[in-house]
Each structure stands twice: as C-alpha cells, then as structure tokens.
Amino acid sequence: MQISPSILAADFANLQSELEAIATADWAHVDVMDYHFVPNLTLGLPVVEALAAVTPVPLDCHLMIEDPDRWAASYAEAGARSVTFHVEAATDPVGTARAIRAAGARAAVALKPGTEFAPYEHLLAEVDMVLVMTVEPGFGGQSFMADQMAKVAQVREAVRRHGGEIWVQVDGGVAADTIEQCAQAGADVFVAGSAVYGAESAADAVGHLRDLARRHAH
Numbered sequence: 469m470q471i472s473p474s475i476l477a478a479d480f481a482n483l484q485s486e487l488e489a490i491a492t493a494d495w496a497h498v499d500v501m502d503y504h505f506v507p508n509l510t511l512g513l514p515v516v517e518a519l520a521a522v523t524p525v526p527l528d529c530h531l532m533i534e535d536p537d538r539w540a541a542s543y544a545e546a547g548a549r550s551v552t553f554h555v556e557a558a559t560d561p562v563g564t565a566r567a568i569r570a571a572g573a574r575a576a577v578a579l580k581p582g583t584e585f586a587p588y589e590h591l592l593a594e595v596d597m598v599l600v601m602t603v604e605p606g607f608g609g610q611s612f613m614a615d616q617m618a619k620v621a622q623v624r625e626a627v628r629r630h631g632g633e634i635w636v637q638v639d640g641g642v643a644a645d646t647i648e649q650c651a652q653a654g655a656d657v658f659v660a661g662s663a664v665y666g667a668e669s670a671a672d673a674v675g676h677l678r679d680l681a682r683r684h685a686h
C-alpha cells in the first residue's frame with residue numbers, strides 16, 4: 469500500500485520544501501500537462517530534472533501529454549523513477565513502455581474514466597503499473613468517480629491472472645472518505661493531491677491515508 473501525493477496541489481513557488489513535507493510518502497506524483505491532451509499546462513522536463521535532484525522520495529511522473537511515444541523516455545532520463553503515459557495518446561504503447569524501462573524507470577499506462585481496459589490488457593506484459601483515473605484528467609480537486617471501482621477490480625483480476633508484480637494506481641479525488649473503496653477494489657498505489665497538501669499536516673495525512681488503505685487491503 470503506497471501513497472503518492474500529487475504536487476499539483478502543492479505550492480508551486482516552493483516545490484523543494486513541498487517535497488520535503490512528504491518525505492514519509494512512497495512517491496511524489498508529478499502531473500505533466502501540455503494544454504493539448506488536457507486543457508491545462510503544468511511543467512515539463514527541465515522542472516522534473518530539477519525536482520529529481522532534490523526530492524527525498526522517488527518521482528512518479530504522470531504524463532497527460534500528446535505524443536508520449538516521443539517524450540516518455542526523456543522523463544525517465546530526467547530522473548523520474550516511474551513514468552505513466554495515457555493509452556489514449558500513444559500510438560506505440562509497447563515501444564514506449566520498453567523505452568521507459570530501457571531508460572531505467574518503471575513503466576505504466578493510464579486509462580481515462582471513459583476508456584475500457586479490455587483492449588489494453590495485453591500491455592500487462594510490458595508495464596509495472598496500471599493507473600485507473602478516478603476523475604477526468606486535467607485538474608486537481610475534482611470529485612471522486614466511484615463508478616471506476618469496477619475497472620480497478622477488473623485490472624486487479626487481470627493482473628492476478630497474468631502474474632508478476634504489477635501495481636494498480638488510482639488518481640483523482642482520493643481522500644480519507646474514498647480510499648477504502650479503492651483499496652477494497654484492488655488498488656495498491658494511491659495518488660492524493662488536495663487530501664495531502666490541503667491538510668494541516670501533509671505528513672499526518674500521508675500516514676492516515678496509508679493506515680486506511682492497509683486496513684481495507686484487497
């Protein structure tokens with residue numbers, strides 16, 4: 469059960485100290501948006517490289533960009549330890565996952581809420597994690613979509629059949645009142661932005677979310 473706080477909800481003027489505030493987390497989730505795949509713009513390679521040099525926890529990069537086939541491996545080279553790209557944007561997901569791994573990072577694929585998992589099940593042979601989005605990608609602070617739990621369970625079951633250590637991540641609206649159903653459905657990596665950085669103590673929020681997830685492990 470791993471917690472990956474999203475720095476999208478952090479103070480962008482103080483990212484180094486915001487990363488230090490979540491030093492007890494398992495990952496730091498970095499949302500990369502390009503104004504094309506999603507209607508928002510955040511940060512790119514130079515910032516990821518700078519964060520990788522100072523972060524106390526490994527970077528979990530979530531690419532919400534067009535043409536990830538071209539860019540994904542560069543995020544691994546920039547220092548991200550996990551790189552997730554959207555299947556909706558990739559034309560060669562197998563090649564892209566292999567390039568990420570060849571650059572030394574874990575590779576993962578993400579599915580938007582409207583995207584079925586079945587057509588992509590074969591990708592389990594190429595990835596270390598599947599991200600099931602529980603909001604429409606683009607912004608933090610949105611409402612959790614409980615209807616995605618069926619997909620989480622479906623991915624978990626496919627991973628069980630496939631074998632190996634493939635993680636199932638959820639991202640969007642994950643908080644103390646929604647994390648239990650995610651854990652019960654089979655998720656084991658939990659992204660939380662507002663629930664961590666909006667709390668009085670980010671470290672306490674990380675610990676609390678981890679406890680809740682552990683108690684409701686699949």
Ligand SMILES: O=C(CO)[C@@H](O)[C@H](O)COP(=O)(O)O
Nearest residue numbers: 476605606608609641661662
């Ligand atoms: O990828 C995204 C949004 O597109 C997320 O990583 C959000 O940053 C999560 O924020 P909260 O919903 O937890 O506030």
Ligand SMILES: [Fe+2]
Nearest residue numbers: 499530639659
């Ligand atoms: Fe994300």
